[in-house]
Amino acid sequence: MKQLLKNRELLLTGIIILMIAGFSTRAAGFAAPNNLVNIFNDTSILIILALAQMTVILTKSIDLSVAANLAFTGMAVAMTNAAYPDLPLAVLILMAVSIGAFLGSINGFLVWILQIPPIVVTLGTLTIYRGMAFVLSGGGWVNAHQMTPTFLNVPRTLLLGLPVLSWVAISVVLMMWFVLSRTPFGRSAYASGGNPTAAVYAGIDIGRARFFAFVLSGAMAGLCGYLWVSRYAVAYVDIANGFELDSVAACVIGGISIAGGIGSVAGAVLGALFLGVIKNALPVIGISPFAQMAISGVVIVLAVVFNARAERKKGRIILRNRGASEVKA
């Protein structure tokens, strides 16, 4: 039982199931398969962004520019679609992923070559990318009637009972599981976050691992740019404002250590689903949607407390004062 409790993924799954069960006593039909599919579909974009954020966090970095990247790419794709309705969707998606990857590579380049701390780099590019979205659009909106039906409908199309958007999320989850656990890049990402010094002695180029983590994160953010614009059928400068913090929150809840090197794909997905279930439950059980922000704040703080207890290594800090060791005990 103790072993089970220590397994973060199982614990989180249990909590999510309990939450769904609890909410369905207040609102019949909350646990209906149809509603669960809706919740998953609604959380798809957050799942992809959480995985993007996780890849970067694993290497002991942070990417605060994901939401700004999403906004810029979404705007670029929507404007291209409005201007050239004949372009096939595949080209637009490829464009979204490439623009995203390019923006990510700028972050990665600054972190790798110039060795500027990631938080400073992405704090800067966060404002720059969103500002560029404004420059690109001149502050205007791209509305549903300007987008082609294919552009809008593909993520909504049902395939084997699930919308394509959900299938995209599922494929990204599988791909990231493969990349992080079965490729040299994935292993070097874990290594360069877990113990950078040992990683260098093992012949791993930490800077390169970080660079590719940022490129991957950017590419996924770019993909989300298209998905977001298509799902909400509108593109403007402020879309997904503050969403970078949601992606960090999903990672923290999912047990990904902010200090790098610890975390699993399943954890990030469950962390995102946790936030998704809460977000979808609030209106159902009659709590003002304005309460959502405070609730996710409480959840993040609790998750951090919980993570720290799980990760704490004994004997790392010596000369603790008495007060601190009592708190710890």
Place this chain on the structure above:
Amino acid sequence: MTDVSHTTTQRRAIPDQLGTSLSRVLTSWEVLLLGVAVAIFIANSFASPYFLNAWNLSDATFNFTEKAMIAFAMAMLIIAGEIDLSVAAIIALASTAMGAAAAAGVDTPGLVAIGTGTGLACGAFNGLLVSALRLPSIVVTIGTMSLFRGISYIVLGDKAYGGYPDSFAYFGQGYLFWVFSFEFGLFLLFAALFAILLHATNFGRRVFVIGNNEFAARFSGIPVERVKFILFLLTGLMSGIAAVCLTSRLGSTRPSIAQGWELEIVTMVVLGGVSILGGAGTIAGVVIAAFVMGLVTFGLGLLNVPGIVMSIFVGLLLIVTIALPILARRIREASRS
């Protein structure tokens, strides 16, 4: 393979011989930044005929005084190796508390006490989580940032508080004499107080030691946790004071008040030459950085550049000012070898 030595020792590299004190002053970050500030000032006065006007310049100071007050405390926190991303959310919560109190008929002194008190309480909450539970401050304050602003949203929703007493307007709109606003005076006062606290007291030395080597600080008998707690308390207090000024200046409170300020404040601190890795920085640098950012946004505003485009310049300023010295050092090293 040289990466490890690069990241761990290069940062603290101590030169064999210090340059002359004059050359050190001339190549210091603060002097460089001062040069940038003067250049921007000159460029602005050519770019717009409205720039060189005492009242316009006085208005421009409001762009940065409130942020800079928080930036002083944030600079000390970052020097000690921690960060507080919840400062703007503390402003929102403190402002909401003042709004609720004003609606209940509390007068100006009470409002100021409530505003600064809320700030202190929020700072104490962050400080406890970080120092007593030893949690990483960057995630803790991302969490409390959601929490504090979230409470404002629960209280206010899509509504706003207004109706502050007339005497409350002085903090954000009053003038000490001629064009010198109360806020600008407060900014100068806090600049001096924080400069003394950081550079001329025992406490300030401890902050530097903790930021440079927390491990060694513990061995030297420095109460690391207590110092960090006090720093979070100070940051909360300054956010509360900034909330008083901002609320008084705007005359109303919405839950989205001061949205995004945390990033601008961190930008100001880093632009001021404070190392984001901790252990180095000066208050003078932050003061000059505040002027640089204020002048840039004000100058661009006179040229009718929209706010979001200004933010591109602020972002570029942040990255370029950090990248340039690194590039310069690289080129120097390359030419030497």
